[in-house]
Amino acid sequence: EAGVAQSPRYKIIEKRQSVAFWCNPISGHATLYWYQQILGQGPKLLIQFQNNGVVDDSQLPKDRFSAERLKGVDSTLKIQPAKLEDSAVYLCASSLVLAGGHEQFFGPGTRLTVL
Amino acid sequence: GENVEQHPSTLSVQEGDSAVIKCTYSDSASNYFPWYKQELGKRPQLIIDIRSNVGEKKDQRIAVTLNKTAKHFSLHITETQPEDSAVYFCAAIFKRPAGGTSYGKLTFGQGTILTVHP
Numbered sequence: 309e310a311g312v313a314q315s316p317r318y319k320i321i322e323k324r325q326s327v328a329f330w331c332n333p334i335s336g337h338a339t340l341y342w343y344q345q346i347l348g349q350g351p352k353l354l355i356q357f358q359n360n361g362v363v364d365d366s367q368l369p370k371d372r373f374s375a376e377r378l379k380g381v382d383s384t385l386k387i388q389p390a391k392l393e394d395s396a397v398y399l400c401a402s403s404l405v406l407a408g409g410h411e412q413f414f415g416p417g418t419r420l421t422v423l
Numbered sequence: 424g425e426n427v428e429q430h431p432s433t434l435s436v437q438e439g440d441s442a443v444i445k446c447t448y449s450d451s452a453s454n455y456f457p458w459y460k461q462e463l464g465k466r467p468q469l470i471i472d473i474r475s476n477v478g479e480k481k482d483q484r485i486a487v488t489l490n491k492t493a494k495h496f497s498l499h500i501t502e503t504q505p506e507d508s509a510v511y512f513c514a515a516i517f518k519r520p521a522g523g524t525s526y527g528k529l530t531f532g533q534g535t536i537l538t539v540h541p
Contacts, residue, residue, distance in 0.1 A: 341529075348534070349533055349534065350427075350429075350512050350514075350531030350532055350533050350534050351467065351512070351531050352531070353528060353529065353530070356526070356528065358526070363526050364519065364526065364528055399466065399467070411457070411469050411472070412457075412469075412529060414466040414467050414468070415466060416465070416466050417466060
């Protein structure tokens, strides 16, 4: 089966600019996750969708980050305006069900550098 | 709160030796504990997982043990090989309510850099 797809793979921007990342989950996976992975740390959940609804966005910095999954398939994550501390790898993952206890499949990630 | 502590942060072994990585979690209701391997510049990939209804699970050279009372779980790699070199992350599911049901929120440990020397 095809894996989780993400684009772009790399992005370099100046602080205060905006950026958007795209994710296409594995076909049939209802749950989609966006994680932020800062160098040397484990992935941190930013937002979790079940179909097109938000289940958890408690760790999303809502003053600058937004995400949507309008049709319950693809998702976009946006940062506006970016700060230096947003430099990280942004990982998208998907899983079959919401309840947990099921493997999350990760995409290759987008490496963001904010200068 | 949701917390997973992982130790050690770095681990260096000789090829053929065993490696052990330990994690503790904060929520006694957690019931699913996956381990992910992440090679440099690559995506995290699941290598083994364990559910709270069992105490140990093995898959060839890899095993995971779970102590629910103490709220800790460990990854054991035997007969290590250079290709085992990577960052290993433990994680735990934290159950959260959502309407009339619940959802699972995966929280990761800080990672262990494993280096296997030939």
